[in-house]
Amino acid sequence: MRKDAGRSRCGGTGTWHPGVGGAGRAGSYPEEPVTLVVPRPPGGITDQLGRLVAARMARDGGIRVIVDNRPDAGGNPATELAARAEPDGYTVLMGTQGTMASNQYLYKALRFDPARDFVAAQGLVSIPNVLVVNSRLPYQSVKDLVTFARANPGKLTVSSAGDGTGTHLAAELFQAQAGVKFVHIPYKGSAPSINDLLAGQVDMTFDYPVSTLAQIQAGKLRALAVTGSARLPALPQVPTIAEAGYPAAESTSWIGLFFPASTPAAIVARWQADIGRMLQDPAAVDAIHKMGGVPLPLSGQPFANFVQAERSKWKATIQRSGATID
CATH class of the missing domain: 3.40.190.150 (Bordetella uptake gene, domain 1)
Structure with a gap:
């Protein structure tokens, strides 16, 4: 215009x-x-x-x-x-x-x-986004997740708050940098995405601290990395995506x-x-x-x-x- x-x-x-x-x-x-x-x-x-x-x-x-x-x-x-x-x-x-x-x-x-x-x-x-998995899954680190995903392409699912959202694009960037392929499951917002993750209907998501922190602290979700350049004050034990080995996946x-x-x-x-x-x-x-x-x-x-x-x-x-x- x-x-x-x-x-x-x-x-x-x-x-x-x-x-x-x-x-x-x-x-x-x-x-x-x-x-x-x-x-x-x-x-x-x-x-x-x-x-x-x-x-x-x-x-x-x-x-x-x-x-x-x-x-x-x-x-x-x-x-x-x-x-x-x-x-x-x-x-x-x-x-x-x-x-x-x-x-x-x-x-x-x-x-x-x-x-x-x-x-x-x-x-x-x-x-930043937080890469979280259901705590019942065996992955304890980004390395564990990537190792399984490379050996089993297309078997892991990643949810998002919708096509084109920051939660979706963070997952796409990570896949490109890690050389893995997930199945994307878009939802209409973070709440239903997180609910299905908690229920075991999907394997992981890249969502925001405001959406994930309570469930991480309750032990229902396991945080593997944060996608920002520094660790979060609320999650000091969780490494950045760069510390996990993928600096180009920072988002x-x-x-x-x-x-x-x-x-x-x-x-x-x-x-x-x-x-x-x-x-x-x-x-x-x-x-x-x-x-x-x-x-x-x-x-x-x-x-x-x-x-x-x-x-x-x-x-x-x-x-x-x-x-x-x-």
């Missing part, structure tokens, strides 16, 4: 309002509440993080933020809405690994370009702030400064850990470079796997 000077600003109610050119508004910013578009339903980590950002921007930055949840179709409509918004600092997107890196390779036709239509402003949170879901392209640099910098301070606040870091994530304190060009590297990684993974959604 080609942006044009006549587009309008997105309000928290989803209505369109006559816009004023962004460049002329930076000096008096903010004159009204800012809409934070969240491409996920209420209650999940993206929503929780959005509300943490809203509270901190109000308290520390003097900016009132309205959280606008728009969970449909993998977050694509929400992302398109933000892409079309007036670039005046009054619309900010909580972009995710899906909406900003992998969806463009999973969906046949998106009406926005995540690289062209947005400024990658600020990283927020990185969320995370992540969340960051994105502004419509051409948003004044001064406004973007103000958010970067305030959010940068938030990510150094022990109370905010503790809240992020309780969500199952770790801070992702990348800002400006380093964050943009990270996002571009993610696009390249997931493009290759998706093309190799043949995954598609529509």
Whole structure:
């Protein structure tokens, strides 16, 4: 979609309002509440993080933020809405690994370009997956799992929260790097995936700490590895996927702030400064850990470079796997 000077600003109610050119508004910013578009339903980590950002921007930055949840179709409509918004600092997107890196390779036709239509402003949170198996299975390590899988291709099943989700793509990346082949069983969300894993209907999954930690601690699931770059504070005994021998299988879901392209640099910098301070606040870091994530304190060009590297990684993974959604 080609942006044009006549587009309008997105309000928290989803209505369109006559816009004023962004460049002329930076000096008096903010004159009204800012809409934070969240491409996920209420209650999940993206929503929780959005509300943490809203509270901190109000308290520390003097900016009132309205959280606008728009969970449909993998977050694509929400992302398109933000892409079309007036670039005046009054619309900010909580972009995710899906909406900003992998969806463009999973969906046949998106009406926005995540690289062209947005400024990658600020990283927020990185969320590793945990490779878990039913505790009744004999595998005590990633090595055990891979040894069996190589000798028995296609006999192990891996569940996910759905085709193209982070839980699915983490499994595809691991299979490619480990030289194994699992049978993918997609579900409509993490809850039914985990339920069937607990019941022994599937063998493993790569899901998030918030979905797996209680069952790991109860001894019903066995954690073999975490896919992030560091061990999780809640699971200090569980090695990273790199420590288990597969550094190229490292993967995370992540969340960051994105502004419509051409948003004044001064406004973007103000958010970067305030959010940068938030990510150094022990109370905010503790809240992020309780969500199952770790801070992702990348800002400006380093964050943009990270996002571009993610696009390249997931493009290759998706093309190799043949995954598609529509």
